[in-house]
Amino acid sequence: MxxxxxxxxxxxxxxxxxxxxxxxxxxxxxxxxxxxxxxxxxxxxxxxxxxxxxxxxxxxxxxxxxxxxxxxxxxxxxxxxxxxxxSNLTGTETEIEDIEPPIIFSGPYFLRLIGLILFTCINLYLIYALYLYWKSKPKIVDAAWEKSPKLLESTKRLQYLEQYIQSEKITEKELTFRISEYLKEVFSEKFQENLLGNTDSEFLAILHDKTHIPDRAIRDLRLYFRNLKYSENSQIISKEDAEKIWDQIKKDFIT
The missing domain is CATH 2.60.40 (Immunoglobulin-like)
Incomplete structure (x- = not known):
């Protein structure tokens, strides 16, 4: 065998x-x-x-x-x-030896080593200099890549309301719904609690307890919402009348 x-x-x-x-x-x-x-x-x-x-x-x-x-x-x-x-081993091995003797850095090898070190140092210096130059330059923000800030929900509802006031056909009932939604969103953000699910009466009661809005303004708005939102009134009003209604409510509750 x-x-x-x-x-x-x-x-x-x-x-x-x-x-x-x-x-x-x-x-x-x-x-x-x-x-x-x-x-x-x-x-x-x-x-x-x-x-x-x-x-x-x-x-x-x-x-x-x-x-x-x-x-x-x-x-x-x-x-x-x-x-x-x-076994492939003869049994006489005492230690693992290098196949080739270690490189002695002398003569041409020593010069090459020095050259390699200098080349590395020069490259590191150039990279550092470029970094300092880039860091010192004023940064120009590319408008095309700048991320648009996220709009607050109240800002969106305000735009939604003001666009409706500028529309051709305005019903007073729809206007009151949009004003109510906007006010609830504004005070939800201010109080850091969700008021959107509250009825108008509950919402205005919270404003009475947590704000310094005059009782007269709160009472008048409660009656106005009740008469308009829960009736069959579909009266069309002009832009001027819509702006007057909105300006008065804004004056009493926002500013």
Missing amino acids: EKIYVGDITEYTIEWKDDDITDISLPEGKFYEDHSLPTFEIQSVTKEKNKITASVIFFSAGDFFLPTTWKENGVDFNSKLKINVL
Whole structure:
């Protein structure tokens, strides 16, 4: 048998001619002597009519038996063929030595090392100088890339209200709804609580308790909302009248 060394991929062949030999088995996989590392691996097994060929690699030196089994006249047999695997080491090694001696930086090597150090220092200096120059330049904000500030919800509702006042057809009932929504949003942001779900009476009661808005203004607005929002009134008013109504409420509650 040829010498087999650790790491060699070996071809293992079993041939037989006797028809009494049946159920020949040689499983693939890794095989362990303990629970740590495998000692060998059967990478592939090819079965033919009267022959089995296996590709085996060994991971450690020693004597091994491949797990070959068969039946002969109904009796189970295991392979007794001992495979001796040798180590690539001779046993005389005392320490790991460098293949080549270490480089001694003298002569041309020393000059190259000095040149490399100087080149690196110059590049680092140039990079630092460019950084200082870039940092000292005033930054120009590109308007196309500047992120637009997020509008407050009250600002959106104010725009929504003022656009309606400038529209061609204004109903006083719709105007009161938009004014009510705007006021609730403004004071929700001011008090940092959600007042949008409150009724007009609840909302105005909160203003009475938490603000210095005159009682007369709160009472008048409550009556105005009640008469307009919960009636069938769909009266169309002019822009001038809408602006007067809005200016008065704004004067009493916002400014």
